[in-house]
Amino acid sequence: MEAEIASLQAAALAEIETVGDRSSLDAFKVKYLGKQGEITKLSEGMRHVAKEDRPRFGKALNELRQSVTSRVEEREQSLASQADAEVLSRVDISLPGIPAEQGALHPLTHLLDRAVRIFRRLGFAVAEGPDIEDEWHCFDALNTPQDHPARNEQDTFYLPDGRLLRTHTSTVQIRVMENQAPPVRIIAPGAAYRRDEVDATHLAQFTQMEGLYVDRDVSVADLKGTTEYFFRQLFGSETEVRFRPHFFPFTEPSYEIDIRAKSLGGKWMELAGCGMVDPAVFEAICQKRGDRAFDPDVVSGFAFGFGLDRLAMNLAQVPDIRMLVENDLRFLKQFSAL
Numbered sequence: 001m002e003a004e005i006a007s008l009q010a011a012a013l014a015e016i017e018t019v020g021d022r023s024s025l026d027a028f029k030v031k032y033l034g035k036q037g038e039i040t041k042l043s044e045g046m047r048h049v050a051k052e053d054r055p056r057f058g059k060a061l062n063e064l065r066q067s068v069t070s071r072v073e074e075r076e077q078s079l080a081s082q083a084d085a086e087v088l089s090r091v092d093i094s095l096p097g098i099p100a101e102q103g104a105l106h107p108l109t110h111l112l113d114r115a116v117r118i119f120r121r122l123g124f125a126v127a128e129g130p131d132i133e134d135e136w137h138c139f140d141a142l143n144t145p146q147d148h149p150a151r152n153e154q155d156t157f158y159l160p161d162g163r164l165l166r167t168h169t170s171t172v173q174i175r176v177m178e179n180q181a182p183p184v185r186i187i188a189p190g191a192a193y194r195r196d197e198v199d200a201t202h203l204a205q206f207t208q209m210e211g212l213y214v215d216r217d218v219s220v221a222d223l224k225g226t227t228e229y230f231f232r233q234l235f236g237s238e239t240e241v242r243f244r245p246h247f248f249p250f251t252e253p254s255y256e257i258d259i260r261a262k263s264l265g266g267k268w269m270e271l272a273g274c275g276m277v278d279p280a281v282f283e284a285i286c287q288k289r290g291d292r293a294f295d296p297d298v299v300s301g302f303a304f305g306f307g308l309d310r311l312a313m314n315l316a317q318v319p320d321i322r323m324l325v326e327n328d329l330r331f332l333k334q335f336s337a338l
């Protein structure tokens with residue numbers, strides 16, 4: 001039986017050298033290592049071997065199976081790398097590659113990201129509200145009377161059912177206070193819509209960022225400190241900030257904020273509206289909520305809102321606001337360094 005083992009081994013190892021592809025290797029495996037293969041058949045002969053000789057033959061059979069198996073594995077590997085090499089030999093590595101296109105942020109997105117990051121450092125959370133609003137959230141709750149020009153169909157996009165496209169993000173102030181008790185500290189970036197004639201400085205849809213801070217003992221000093229800090233972070237520590245008295249129905253007192261910064265071209269720019277939340281707004285909220293969480297005798301707050309499009313235009317020195325929304329790649333590609 002030892003002779004049989006040796007000759008089977010010699011035959012198998014000689015045959016495998018002639019195997020040139022996968023399918024003949026598979027056939028080889030069946031022939032020698034399969035359930036009815038040569039090696040298995042030989043093992044069955046063990047029954048006729050004397051008991052004391054069995055361990056020796058068993059060992060020899062194992063060695064046979066192992067040596068054939070490991071040779072098969074080697075062959076498998078070399079056939080696989082042969083196949084790879086063949087594929088690679090057909091690749092022309094001198095051809096130019098396909099360059100990966102590097103994406104870039106839209107100048108408006110870039111500005112918005114920076115603004116949000118600054119306010120988050122101050123503990124403000126980002127809040128959202130719907131673009132399609134009702135008159136109550138856009139006007140009534142914001143102390144804006146029926147005869148206010150903003151409520152005119154000439155200025156506001158109304159839907160046939162009486163709802164409207166929000167004319168400012170101040171609607172989000174109302175939505176937040178309806179659902180959350182003080183202290184409130186939020187910013188709300190988003191789209192706003194007005195029936196403006198579209199030209200180099202006006203779009204019918206633009207981007208605003210609202211802010212609202214409500215707590216006990218909030219004062220104009222907090223409003224000034226917060227907005228000044230924000231604009232200096234955004235446009236540089238040299239930035240000058242100026243507050244001019246103004247009027248908004250939902251804040252009292254109200255201001256407009258102008259800033260002057262080198263990064264914005266060194267000219268005074270009218271930038272934001274702001275003020276202390278009008279007690280009438282808090283009363284509207286209390287009525288809607290059915291509690292006194294925003295009792296104007298107990299809490300106070302400030303709000304601000306500003307447009308981002310013109311700021312982005314100034315920062316990126318874009319001459320026409322329409323370029324921001326035309327999606328012209330020749331325009332957008334210039335900002336890949338932002």
Ligand code: PHE
Binds near residue numbers: 169170274275305
């Ligand atoms: N909503 C005002 C606007 O669109 C801006 C503003 C917001 C003013 C908050 C005061 C307080 O012009």
